[in-house]
Amino acid sequence: xxxxxxxxxxxxxxxxxxxxxxxxxxxxxxxxxxxxxxxxxxxxxxxxxxxxxxxxxxxxxxxxxxxxxxxxxxxxxxxxxxxxxxxxxxxxxxxxxxxxxxxxxxxxxxxxxxxxxxxxxxxxxxxxxxxxxxxxxxxxxxxxxxxxxxxxxxxxxxxxxxxxxxxxxxxxxxxxxxxxxxxxxxxxxxxxxxxxxxxxxxxxxxxxxxxxxxxxxxxxxxxxxxxxxxxxxxxxxxxxxxxxxxxxxxxxxxxxxxxxxxxxxxxxxxxxxxxxxxxxxxxxxxxxxxxxxxxxxxxxxxxxxxxxxxxxxxxxxxxxxxxxxxxxx
Numbered sequence: 001x002x003x004x005x006x007x008x009x010x011x012x013x014x015x016x017x018x019x020x021x022x023x024x025x026x027x028x029x030x031x032x033x034x035x036x037x038x039x040x041x042x043x044x045x046x047x048x049x050x051x052x053x054x055x056x057x058x059x060x061x062x063x064x065x066x067x068x069x070x071x072x073x074x075x076x077x078x079x080x081x082x083x084x085x086x087x088x089x090x091x092x093x094x095x096x097x098x099x100x101x102x103x104x105x106x107x108x109x110x111x112x113x114x115x116x117x118x119x120x121x122x123x124x125x126x127x128x129x130x131x132x133x134x135x136x137x138x139x140x141x142x143x144x145x146x147x148x149x150x151x152x153x154x155x156x157x158x159x160x161x162x163x164x165x166x167x168x169x170x171x172x173x174x175x176x177x178x179x180x181x182x183x184x185x186x187x188x189x190x191x192x193x194x195x196x197x198x199x200x201x202x203x204x205x206x207x208x209x210x211x212x213x214x215x216x217x218x219x220x221x222x223x224x225x226x227x228x229x230x231x232x233x234x235x236x237x238x239x240x241x242x243x244x245x246x247x248x249x250x251x252x253x254x255x256x257x258x259x260x261x262x263x264x265x266x267x268x269x270x271x272x273x274x275x276x277x278x279x280x281x282x283x284x285x286x287x288x289x290x291x292x293x294x295x296x297x298x299x300x301x302x303x304x305x306x307x308x309x310x311x312x313x314x315x316x317x318x319x320x321x322x323x324x325x326x327x328x329x
Contacts, residue, residue, distance in 0.1 A: 025105070030054045030112030036105050036299075039306040041090030041097035044247050048306050050299045054112030058293065061286040062111055066135055072113040074104040075134030077125030077141075085244040085307045086140045099240070099307045103157060103291075104138040106299060107275070110290040126152070130278055136287060137276040140240070142264065143323035151279045155288035156321050158304075159312040160264040160271030162194045163239035165246065165256050167227065172234075174260030182210040184233045187223045190216045193264060194236050228254035238264070243308035261311055265324050272314070272321055284319050291317035 033053045039045035059067065066072065076096055082088025083098075090097030096117050108115035120128060128134045130151055141147075143154045164174045164186075174180060178201035188195045195216070202212045215232055217223045224245070226232045235242075242258045249255045265271035275291075277283045294300040295316065304310050 025115050025117070030056070030059060034109040036102075036109050038102045038106070038303050039097070041092055041095055042085070043091045044244060045085065045306050045308070048302055050106065050302060052106055052109035052294075052299060055110055055290075055293055056112075058110060058286060058289050059112045061282075061289060062113070063282040063286075066113070066283065070114055071116045072104070072108040072111065073116045073118065073133070073135045074101070074108070075125050075128055075137040075139065076101055076104075076117060076119050077122040077137065077139040078119050079121045083140065083241070085247075085309075086240050087138075099303070099309060100138045100140055102306075103303060104136070104275075106294055106303060107138075107287060107290045110293050111286060126150075126276075129276060132278060132281070135277065135283060139276075140273055141276045143272045143274045143321060144326075145323045146326050147276070148279075148320065148323060149326070153277045153279050153281070153284035154272075154274035154320050154323070155277075155284045155291060156272040156274040156314060156318045157291045157300075158273040158309070159261075159314060160273050161239040161261040161312055162197070162236060162264050163242045163261045164259040165227070165235040165237065165242040166233065166259040167230070168249075168255035168257050170233070170259065172259055174234075174262065176260070176262060178204060179208075179210070181205065181212050183212075185213040185215060185231070186234045186236050187215045187217060187226060187232045188236045189220075189223075194238070197262070197266060198236055227256065234259065239312060240307070240309055247308055258311075269322060269324065271324060272318075273312075274321075288317040288319045 033051045036050050036052055038048045038050055040047040076087045078087040085098055087098040087100040096119055101117050105115045125137050125139055129137050142160050143156060166172060181201060182205055188198050198214055202214055205212045223235055227235055239261050246256050246258060263270045275287045304313055
């Protein structure tokens with residue numbers, strides 16, 4: 001996964017409601033249980049209906065301006081084409097779906113707020129969070145120390161993991177030790193964080209007299225063709241994308257599966273994905289508490305399972321946990 005820097009200048013933003021605009025969903029009442037459908041607008045995940053009750057003591061922690069509006073405006077940086085299974089236009093070809101928007105909907109229900117999902121480009125997502133146009137970003141945002149310095153607070157909710165995708169029949173599994181890659185041919189996308197990590201492992205193995213063959217292809221279709229034809233042993237990529245592709249291939253002649261994970265922050269730190277707010281706007285703590293409520297009551301685990309992301313679960317949400325150091329951002 002790339003860790004991208006934030007442009008300082010404001011740029012034009014396209015929003016989505018269907019093809020464009022904001023999408024305010026069915027109103028959420030602060031009284032009584034609410035029904036939230038997870039993965040209900042997808043072709044590759046099994047929908048699950050979850051009951052969520054608004055929690056008065058958590059609502060009381062929401063900044064007054066947001067509480068008075070009755071809505072939680074959620075920014076998603078999925079323009080132009082999305083990144084399944086995390087955030088993309090759903091099977092109805094109109095509304096945003098994926099693990100990130102669905103968690104935003106669940107959190108809004110805990111806080112008794114109506115979710116209003118708005119889509120933007122990656123860079124404009126951060127600009128609109130800082131300007132207050134978005135209350136929070138749910139968009140696979142990695143916690144970094146650089147982003148903290150740039151004016152953001154975080155409420156973590158998922159591990160930021162890379163992983164290996166292999167042929168379904170392959171019993172090899174990455175155990176976190178780069179030495180298990182000796183003799184392998186592994187594909188990776190050029191210019192990414194995972195390429196940087198893989199090339200570092202390649203150099204270590206070379207210094208030990210061992211070989212790791214690293215391949216890059218022009219697009220994912222070419223990579224997957226190489227995997228199905230056994231020209232490569234594995235594909236090193238963000239873990240959620242691997243889960244999504246494995247689900248797509250499950251009933252095809254060339255099924256795949258995930259074969260181990262590795263922190264996107266490297267060996268020294270477990271990277272974390274977090275809901276992101278403007279620094280000191282008072283919302284991050286309420287978001288973390290709402291996520292912890294979902295963890296304690298089981299909806300969190302069912303949300304992850306619907307998207308095949310159970311191996312990215314965290315035991316608890318944290319406000320501003322340690323992030324990728326500035327030197328690695």
